[in-house]
Amino acid sequence: MEYKSITMAAWAVLGALFWSIGFWKLLKRPEIYLPDKFIIRKLFIARALLFLIGISGWVYIGIAMTNPRIPAGVSKDKIEVRDIFFVVDVSASMLADDFKPNRLEVAKEKILDFINLRPTDRIGIITFSEKIFTLMPLSTDLKLLKQMVKEINTGFLGSGTNIGDAIGLAVARASSSMSKSKIIILLTDGVSNVGTMTPMQAAEEAQKNSVKVYTIAVGGDDNAKIPTGQDLYGNTTYRTIPGGSYDLNTLQEMAAITQAKAYVAADERTLASVMSEISKLEKSEVDTRGKIIYDEKFWYYLLVGVTLLFGVELIRKLILRESI
Known part of the structure; x- marks a missing residue:
């Protein structure tokens, strides 16, 4: 794997930082009644898992922004x-x-x-x-x-x-x-x-x-x-x-x-x-014979990252009933 613009990942790091701050500040108690013991044990674990999934999404987006590509062969044209x-x-x-x-x-x-x-x-x-x-x-x-x-x-x-x-x-x-x-x-x-x-x-x-x-x-x-x-x-x-x-x-x-x-x-x-x-x-x-042809992976990583973030926000809104 090669990365054409590694420095562009800094934007994803910045985005992940602001998202993390918002994630923890916006967490509110669910609107449905749950026993205190369930809240302490289960809800915290669920939120932590969601946070990790969200960070994983930002990691994928960061990789996408570096324009990753894999050498796929040599041009013969x-x-x-x-x-x-x-x-x-x-x-x-x-x-x-x-x-x-x-x-x-x-x-x-x-x-x-x-x-x-x-x-x-x-x-x-x-x-x-x-x-x-x-x-x-x-x-x-x-x-x-x-x-x-x-x-x-x-x-x-x-x-x-x-x-x-x-x-x-x-x-x-x-x-x-x-x-x-x-x-x-x-x-x-x-x-x-x-x-x-x-x-x-x-x-x-x-x-x-x-x-x-x-x-x-x-x-x-x-x-x-x-x-x-x-x-x-x-x-x-x-x-x-x-x-x-x-x-x-x-x-x-x-x-x-x-x-x-x-x-x-x-x-x-x-x-x-x-x-x-x-x-x-x-x-x-x-x-142009001898020129390396690359398989660009930008869209793959971007799609995975955006899908993960979208899924996290959907769960927070519809299941945990958080105000996003």
């Missing part, structure tokens, strides 16, 4: 996982209205759908515009990942499009992983125009580190408009996206160099389909 970095363009053009409500919000929605289907994968998020920001390192914390996706927004990383450095950072972070399957999913609607690395240099670096770069060109209208503010009457004003749309040739070459694929998502349905296809990529396996 493998868990399939992969490391995935989403690299998301957050330049102002991602607010274009050809997706509803805009390109970025739809992209976030599809990323969340993807995460929900990948409970064993390690997923990270990098956002970029002119500057690069690691919003979330590789993690399996789905709750935190979802929260971070919801925090993705435009307006705090400058006004350019720095695809090369964003991919370079994702490659650097993924290269230290032991996973055999390392994937970058790039979502962008622009042309790289700033940065120390070109997109092609970043793709070559990814290829050297066995990282696949799947590129998704987001947007279906070169003349899509982005909000710029409000006029004097409170109406939203718009302007056409500066510079047009994405550089599909570069995105295709990046994917080809890393033995991945390039996609064009012209609308929400197409983007969902692209994400679904990428989710079917070959997975790597994390070897």
Whole structure:
């Protein structure tokens, strides 16, 4: 038997102490008439036995709180996982209205759908515009990942499009992983125009580190408009996206160099389909063989302890007629 949290038994000791004090203070003379001799000999013995049974119940509860477990064998399984970095363009053009409500919000929605289907994968998020920001390192914390996706927004990383450095950072972070399957999913609607690395240099670096770069060109209208503010009457004003749309040739070459694929998502349905296809990529396996499997005994000890205490209190109330 192993005990994971021995110190937690202190709470059971404290509970037993307060229960013992209450047990002896609350003892009252039964409401039925009994000869004095019977009370002296029999009733005291009955109460003492009940007290010991109650203490036994607290002992079981104390053992339960230590989270007892018995080694039951050794795992022979493998868990399939992969490391995935989403690299998301957050330049102002991602607010274009050809997706509803805009390109970025739809992209976030599809990323969340993807995460929900990948409970064993390690997923990270990098956002970029002119500057690069690691919003979330590789993690399996789905709750935190979802929260971070919801925090993705435009307006705090400058006004350019720095695809090369964003991919370079994702490659650097993924290269230290032991996973055999390392994937970058790039979502962008622009042309790289700033940065120390070109997109092609970043793709070559990814290829050297066995990282696949799947590129998704987001947007279906070169003349899509982005909000710029409000006029004097409170109406939203718009302007056409500066510079047009994405550089599909570069995105295709990046994917080809890393033995991945390039996609064009012209609308929400197409983007969902692209994400679904990428989710079917070959997975790597994390070897868990040799890991000890335990038979957890928490509920057994807790059930016995609570049953004993409940029985004691029931006897005190219904048979000994004590006020509890």
